[in-house]
Amino acid sequence: MTATTIIKQLTVAKTGNEAMADAMRQVNPDVVAAYPITPATEIAQIFSSFVADGMVTTDMVTVESEHSAMSATIGAAAAGARAMTATASQGLMLMAEMLPIAAALRLPIVMPEVNRAISGPINIHCDHSDTMFCRDAGWLQIFSENAQEAYDNVLQAVKIAEDPRVHLPALVTTDGFIISHGMETIKILPDDEAKSFVGEYKPNYSLLNHEKPITVGSIDLQNYYFEHRIPMIEAMKTAKDIIKQVGREYGEKYGRFYDLIEQYKIDDAEVALICLGSTAGTAKDVVDALRTKGQKVGLIKIRVFRPFPVEDLAAALRNLRAAAVFDRSDSLSGYGGPVFTEVCSALFNSENKPKIVNYIYGLGGRDIDIHTIEAVYDRLNKLKDAQDTGEIVSYLGVRK
Amino acid sequence: MATLKELAAQEEKFVGGHTSCAGCGYPNIFRLSLAAIKDPVVVVGATGCCEVNTSIFPYTSWKVPFLHSAFENSAATCSGVEAAYQSLVKSGKAKDENFRFVAFGGDGGTYDIGLQSLSGAMERGHDLLYICYDNGAYMNTGIQRSGATPRYANTTTAPVGKVKPGKLQKKKDLAKIMVGHNVPYVAQTIAGNWKDLTNKVEKAMSIRGPKFIVVLATCPLGWATKTQDTVKLTQMAVDSCFWPLYEVENGKYKLSYDPKDKKIPLAEWLKLQGRFKHLFKPGNENLLAEIQAEVDQDWADLKALCDFHSQKV
Numbered sequence: 001m002t003a004t005t006i007i008k009q010l011t012v013a014k015t016g017n018e019a020m021a022d023a024m025r026q027v028n029p030d031v032v033a034a035y036p037i038t039p040a041t042e043i044a045q046i047f048s049s050f051v052a053d054g055m056v057t058t059d060m061v062t063v064e065s066e067h068s069a070m071s072a073t074i075g076a077a078a079a080g081a082r083a084m085t086a087t088a089s090q091g092l093m094l095m096a097e098m099l100p101i102a103a104a105l106r107l108p109i110v111m112p113e114v115n116r117a118i119s120g121p122i123n124i125h126c127d128h129s130d131t132m133f134c135r136d137a138g139w140l141q142i143f144s145e146n147a148q149e150a151y152d153n154v155l156q157a158v159k160i161a162e163d164p165r166v167h168l169p170a171l172v173t174t175d176g177f178i179i180s181h182g183m184e185t186i187k188i189l190p191d192d193e194a195k196s197f198v199g200e201y202k203p204n205y206s207l208l209n210h211e212k213p214i215t216v217g218s219i220d221l222q223n224y225y226f227e228h229r230i231p232m233i234e235a236m237k238t239a240k241d242i243i244k245q246v247g248r249e250y251g252e253k254y255g256r257f258y259d260l261i262e263q264y265k266i267d268d269a270e271v272a273l274i275c276l277g278s279t280a281g282t283a284k285d286v287v288d289a290l291r292t293k294g295q296k297v298g299l300i301k302i303r304v305f306r307p308f309p310v311e312d313l314a315a316a317l318r319n320l321r322a323a324a325v326f327d328r329s330d331s332l333s334g335y336g337g338p339v340f341t342e343v344c345s346a347l348f349n350s351e352n353k354p355k356i357v358n359y360i361y362g363l364g365g366r367d368i369d370i371h372t373i374e375a376v377y378d379r380l381n382k383l384k385d386a387q388d389t390g391e392i393v394s395y396l397g398v399r400k
Numbered sequence: 401m402a403t404l405k406e407l408a409a410q411e412e413k414f415v416g417g418h419t420s421c422a423g424c425g426y427p428n429i430f431r432l433s434l435a436a437i438k439d440p441v442v443v444v445g446a447t448g449c450c451e452v453n454t455s456i457f458p459y460t461s462w463k464v465p466f467l468h469s470a471f472e473n474s475a476a477t478c479s480g481v482e483a484a485y486q487s488l489v490k491s492g493k494a495k496d497e498n499f500r501f502v503a504f505g506g507d508g509g510t511y512d513i514g515l516q517s518l519s520g521a522m523e524r525g526h527d528l529l530y531i532c533y534d535n536g537a538y539m540n541t542g543i544q545r546s547g548a549t550p551r552y553a554n555t556t557t558a559p560v561g562k563v564k565p566g567k568l569q570k571k572k573d574l575a576k577i578m579v580g581h582n583v584p585y586v587a588q589t590i591a592g593n594w595k596d597l598t599n600k601v602e603k604a605m606s607i608r609g610p611k612f613i614v615v616l617a618t619c620p621l622g623w624a625t626k627t628q629d630t631v632k633l634t635q636m637a638v639d640s641c642f643w644p645l646y647e648v649e650n651g652k653y654k655l656s657y658d659p660k661d662k663k664i665p666l667a668e669w670l671k672l673q674g675r676f677k678h679l680f681k682p683g684n685e686n687l688l689a690e691i692q693a694e695v696d697q698d699w700a701d702l703k704a705l706c707d708f709h710s711q712k713v
Contacts, residue, residue, distance in 0.1 A: 030487040033480060059487035061479060064520030068476035071517065074469050075444065075480025081488060083480070101469050207465040208485055208494055210440035215460035217468035219452045 016179035021046035023154035026194035030081035033061035033072035040088035066091035070098035077107035080206030089116035103138025108161035125365020126176035129329035140170035260309035269298030271380035275326035321384035423627030425591035425617025444478035446505035447471035475521035478503035507548035592634035624674020
């Protein structure tokens with residue numbers, strides 16, 4: 001693809017929340033049901049102004065809780081509507097009961113979600129404990145590095161979730177305040193282009209058909225439940241290919257390519273850092289700086305945490321000698337964070353695998369800076385030739 | 401209002417084959433309510449006896465579109481279905497077929513865990529009818545007390561013991577709570593009076609906006625009553641004035657039925673129910689007297705309200 005074929009886009013200054021709200025405006029969902037929560041409040045708030053100004057045809061349901069937000073979104077989607085909501089942290093936790101139900105009913109709901117630490121203690125700033133808590137809910141989970149990705153990911157998520165081979169709900173996350181409230185220069189598609197990329201939603205079934213009435217949400221006992229879980233499991237696997245296809249198509253049309261993982265200067269790298277979200281942007285600067293000093297360092301960004309990119313990670317890590325997995329949440333399992341354990345699990349059956357250590361960082365919005373990341377690369381450079389791995393799980397930037 | 405003949409001539413929208421117990425009140429309620437609704441309708445149910453008995457995969461008793469998502473949220477879920485319909489019609493993606501929307505829950509799913517979801521849906525003004533079938537306890541999980549359990553009823557979580565005479569608290573007045581939402585129509589009825597029930601459903605469906613009907617329903621297992629007594633027991637609840645039939649249209653209370661000189665002592669109704677049998681043991685006369693006084697006071701208050709609202713200005 002040459003640059004001349006890339007469709008012209010508008011350059012605008014937007015925060016992550018504004019970017020996601022604008023993507024929602026272009027998607028023009030039939031129903032949005034939402035409830036305010038810091039730092040995601042603005043998404044629904046900005047969207048409400050689009051409704052008030054007649055810029056969308058959406059029916060906005062201003063519910064009395066996130067549980068009802070997800071319930072109403074499920075009702076709307078079961079009625080054949082394209083339905084969305086947005087939330088963060090405690091809101092996601094209150095929705096938790098409804099998340100696996102949305103997935104099991106195979107409703108392609110898309111939800112922007114702003115990563116924020118879960119209580120307690122109560123905290124409003126970024127970490128990934130909210131999203132990780134819901135990692136086994138049957139939702140696709142797409143993490144964004146910046147506002148541009150947040151915008152691009154929302155449009156792609158709608159197309160991915162609604163693909164008949166997937167039909168699963170999708171979360172698109174940004175990092176609370178870091179992305180949600182940070183102003184950036186981003187490119188957005190012309191409205192008609194965004195609409196045509198996403199396409200029209202054609203549900204397979206709808207409650208709004210009285211000639212062919214359907215019962216949705218039956219009780220499913222020992223005879224059927226297991227069989228009904230299998231297609232969902234299969235759809236989650238199939239989603240990997242669809243995410244790749246959609247990411248490629250998006251890149252070909254608009255110049256920004258997406259995959260399950262992003263490999264940054266990894267081809268000849270000996271050591272790498274593995275992370276999700278906004279930290280990838282900071283780490284890329286560190287990689288660039290260390291590369292000028294001749295160090296063979298790289299970065300792997302996990303863009304899609306669900307489905308988990310087992311094969312892609314195993315392949316990307318094959319030639320590395322040491323890697324550090326950055327987790328912005330701790331599993332409270334006594335053995336590090338969820339990204340770490342899943343990366344290790346992905347590598348367990350590989351012939352070639354690097355030494356792997358885990359760093360828990362940034363809980364409750366604790367800042368992560370370039371010097372701290374440099375220090376981790378320093379350790380990896382030593383670790384690659386060391387006999388002993390040393391401390392497997394460490395905590396970064398925490399006072400003793 | 402529809403006659404019995406007209407109702408019977410309707411194509412059944414809620415059919416047999418479900419696994420509810422003999423004498424259970426809710427099958428009456430849904431069969432009759434749906435017969436009273438002429439337009440296409442979507443039903444959204446809360447988890448509970450009705451939902452689990454009528455939709456055991458691969459079977460269904462619902463010949464209308466039916467959705468269940470969870471326990472505490474049938475009102476919120478239904479509000480999403482209704483919003484979708486309005487939106488899809490407005491944008492030309494769905495035909496305007498005058499679809500109507502009914503959400504239901506038992507007393508646990510309505511008085512207690514679903515109260516917030518119900519309150520939100522009523523306040524937002526969705527065009528839906530919420531029907532609560534109230535059998536006065538969490539019957540599906542095995543007769544645990546709810547906010548709808550009458551005072552001194554025996555339940556498994558407020559059992560009658562050596563020092564406690566069953567549930568100590570008074571039943572919540574849910575219809576009154578719904579009236580406080582300023583919705584256009586609230587009514588109280590019973591599973592055993594087809595005419596009162598269908599009239600109220602029909603009237604509710606003639607009104608746009610949020611409507612609420614609470615229906616007293618028997619549970620032979622939880623009440624420890626005879627399965628053939630559904631009609632009798634719910635009618636006696638009315639005749640004792642424990643459960644008056646009334647409606648509230650735009651805030652104005654109106655009695656649907658006054659037993660007058662046919663008013664029976666509460667004890668006559670309680671005596672038929674095993675859940676109250678301890679009240680008839682020597683030494684518990686004061687408890688009986690206490691709840692009789694409570695019912696009399698509530699009835700007098702309701703009558704006064706209805707009289708006040710019926711005065712011509």
